[in-house]
Amino acid sequence: MTAFKQHDSRRAPTWDETDPARAARLHSDTDLDRETYTRSGFQPVDCRQCGTGVLVRKNSEKHTSIQWVDGSDRRCPVLCGWRDGGERPEGEDTCPNMLASIRYAYAEGLITLAESVDPADEQHMVNPLYVAE
Numbered sequence: 001m002t003a004f005k006q007h008d009s010r011r012a013p014t015w016d017e018t019d020p021a022r023a024a025r026l027h028s029d030t031d032l033d034r035e036t037y038t039r040s041g042f043q044p045v046d047c048r049q050c051g052t053g054v055l056v057r058k059n060s061e062k063h064t065s066i067q068w069v070d071g072s073d074r075r076c077p078v079l080c081g082w083r084d085g086g087e088r089p090e091g092e093d094t095c096p097n098m099l100a101s102i103r104y105a106y107a108e109g110l111i112t113l114a115e116s117v118d119p120a121d122e123q124h125m126v127n128p129l130y131v132a133e
Contacts, residue, residue, distance in 0.1 A: 041114030042067060045105045049097040052076045056102050057114045064102060066094060 042055035042065070052075045055067040073079050078095040082088045089096075105111045 043111045045098075045102050045111060047076070047095070047098050048101045048104060050075075050077055052095075052098070054098060056105070056111055058106055058111060059114055061113075066098070066102070 041057045043057070044053055045056045046053045052072050054072055055069055057065040059065060076095050076098065078097060
């Protein structure tokens with residue numbers, strides 16, 4: 001493993017010493033991104049089959065973020081079955097019962113699209129906080 005020296009040209013700049021104001025902005029933007037994309041706008045949804053709870057954020061009609069919190073993935077019988085060697089359908093990466101419960105919750109208005117994250121088009125998301133330098 002190669003050790004990088006503090007002033008090694010292969011090391012990405014931090015701007016901490018050379019431009020403290022920019023470093024502060026980057027740290028602030030990082031904190032804001034973390035809040036925007038990993039914490040805010042999540043709403044609870046319980047599986048209609050087993051009652052397991054998750055946090056869900058609908059970013060658009062097609063884009064849904066799911067957070068299995070507090071070990072809830074360990075309480076989902078479908079995921080437990082897959083972990084124990086049960087057959088997992090091709091292309092499935094999460095519990096189909098949970099996905100159906102999320103679709104139901106959205107269709108019934110129990111969860112809504114997250115605010116401040118808008119689709120740029122049907123395929124892509126934009127960062128509403130981005131400001132070109």
